[in-house]
Every structure is written in structure tokens, then in C-alpha cells.
Amino acid sequence: MADGRPENVVIDIHGLTKRFGDKTVVDDVSLDVRRGEIVGFLGPNGSGKTTTIRMICGLLRPDGGSGTCLGLDILRDADRIKRQVGYMTQRFSYYEDLTIRENLDFVARIYDLPDRVAVVKRTLERLGLYQRRDQLAGALSGGWKQRLALAASVMHQPKLLLLDEPTAGVDPQARREFWDEIHDLATDGLTVLVSTHYMDEAERCHRIIYIAYGKIVARGTVDEVIQSSSLSTMIVSGRDVGAIAKAVRDQPGVEQVAPFGNDLHVVGPDPALLKTAVEAALAASGSDAVATAGETSLEDVFIRLMQTAQAADQPGNGKAKGEASP
Ligand SMILES: Nc1ncnc2c1ncn2[C@@H]1O[C@H](COP(=O)(O)OP(=O)(O)OP(=O)(O)O)[C@@H](O)[C@H]1O
């Protein structure tokens, strides 16, 4: 992966802030992304992901903060940034009554690309869309629509791709293919910042950043983020896990109780307290279920972060618990 030399820093923003009315929706956000990295941007609905992405690519002017994107100043050079970044919006934003080829041709005109016909053909081939080039965008399945949107956002060969929930509503195979494509593009030097709500997608990123209520509350590799949460997990397996869930829920030291099929995941910050709580619930239920120590999942950590941020959602609280070192 690229080092921190200036030419390898693709996004570098400090203290980015955006207010809508009297609500601060992005609050003092600083982040950096290096060349060739795939960085996941996660956080609950309304936490400020889309707003941050739009400020990075010059579509929205911040109320505070500064920084660069592709070496250009996000405040002064917004127009140049817009032309050099590939941005896949959260909602499908192409013409449903144009074919795939016509949509790409339209985008190529907007970017004023030379050799338009050849560029469109190359893009169709590169993204596996050539056979479908004459299909109307409106008639495509979710996976093919998303592929068209990706094609349109990489056609002008940007060095940075900003993807806003690119795979929402797309089936697992199409999602996997999409991510294989993203990794191929990153191997060729493209840098990617991608927002998602899917845990498996977070796990395919080199690094993740978690934002809640406009503030970044965790960042690092998936392992770093899990480690820094200091959460422990016990897994209860057997019959009657539903009854055990009820019994264990209000025990001290238990923060989360979630059934996964025939297993129950019980999560808390103190391993000794957690074990005591689970064993007490098992004994009280008379069940023959067994409890073992398990791995804490990224989802458990995110739920913790969301709850912590919710409790701390007041100005001036700074870092929430669990922020890993960058
Ligand atoms: N143009 C706008 N005017 C007023 N409020 C806005 C505007 N755009 C976004 N917001 C508000 O800013 C907050 C952050 O929204 P944003 O779309 O950035 O969140 P998000 O993290 O992308 O959420 P999601 O996961 O649902 O896409 C929300 O409360 C939203 O309602």
C-alpha cells in the first residue's frame, strides 16, 4: 500500500463541518485516504456519510474546515475536483429511457471526452456491459444498473472513486462481483472511499471509518476497530435460547443479546461479569444449552459505537470511547 508521501495522499481533510439550519450534521471530521486504498465509510442512517462525500468531491461547500482532494483545495478548486473524481451516487441517477450505451455516451459528452465512441466501447467491454449495450437502463436488474453506474463513474478514468452505498439492494453474487471489480481497480492504482451498511463489505476494505451523529468515532482496520472496542462475546448454543435471551438481557454487564439461528450471542465490556451473567441465566433456565467464549463481530462493535454516540450526542464531547488509533 502507498505510504504517506504527499503524492500518495489522495484525500486529506481537517475539521470538516456542515450545518443545515441549526443542525450540525458533519462535525469536525478529519480523515485521510492514501493512493490505492479502499476505505469503508460506515455509520447509521443520517450520520453524515453522504454529506461528507459531497464536500470531499466539491459538490457541497463546507461551513468549516479545510483540506485537499487529489492535491486540490476543496474550497477553492471544487470545479476541478468534480471533473477528476468518479462519484457513484446513493440513488441510481441515469436515464431509464436511454440504453446503457446511450447513457454512457451522454456522460462522455458531459465530461467532453475525446474519442467518445471508442471510450464508450472500451468502457462497455471493460465492465462486461457490451452484450447488453442496447438494453434500456430502466429494464435492468439492480445488479446491472449498479454496473452501469460504476461504468459511468470510471469512464473518464478518475484517480479517486467515491461510492455511496453502491450495492444497496443488490444480490450477493452481484455484490461479490462488484467488489472484485473494485479491488481490481484499486490494484491498478485507483483509490476508493465507499459508504456501506453491509458488514461483509466493511470487511473487504483495507480500512474503515465509522461516523455517528456527524462525528468519527472509530477508525482503523477491521481487527483494530474490534480490538479497540474491548467487547467480549459469549455464544450460547442449544435448545431454549429464546428463554435464556430473556433471562440474560437485564443482567449486569450484558449490553447486547442477539439470536443467530440456534445460537445466542451475548456481548458486554467485562468478560468476567459477562460469564457470570450467562452462567446465572443458564442455571436459572434449567436448559442444557452450553456457553462458550466467541469472537466479537464488527456488527456488535458498531451497535456499541452507535449507542455510545447516541448517549454522547451533545456538543463538545470529543472522541467517543472505542476510537482506535488511525
Ligand atoms: N440538503 C439538506 N438539507 C437539510 N438537511 C439535510 C440535507 N442533506 C442532508 N441533510 C440531513 O443531514 C443529516 C445527514 O445526512 P446524510 O445524507 O449525510 O446521512 P447518511 O449518513 O448518508 O445517511 P444514510 O445512511 O441514510 O444515507 C441527516 O439528518 C439529513 O436529514
Ligand SMILES: [Mg+2]
Ligand atoms: Mg447517505
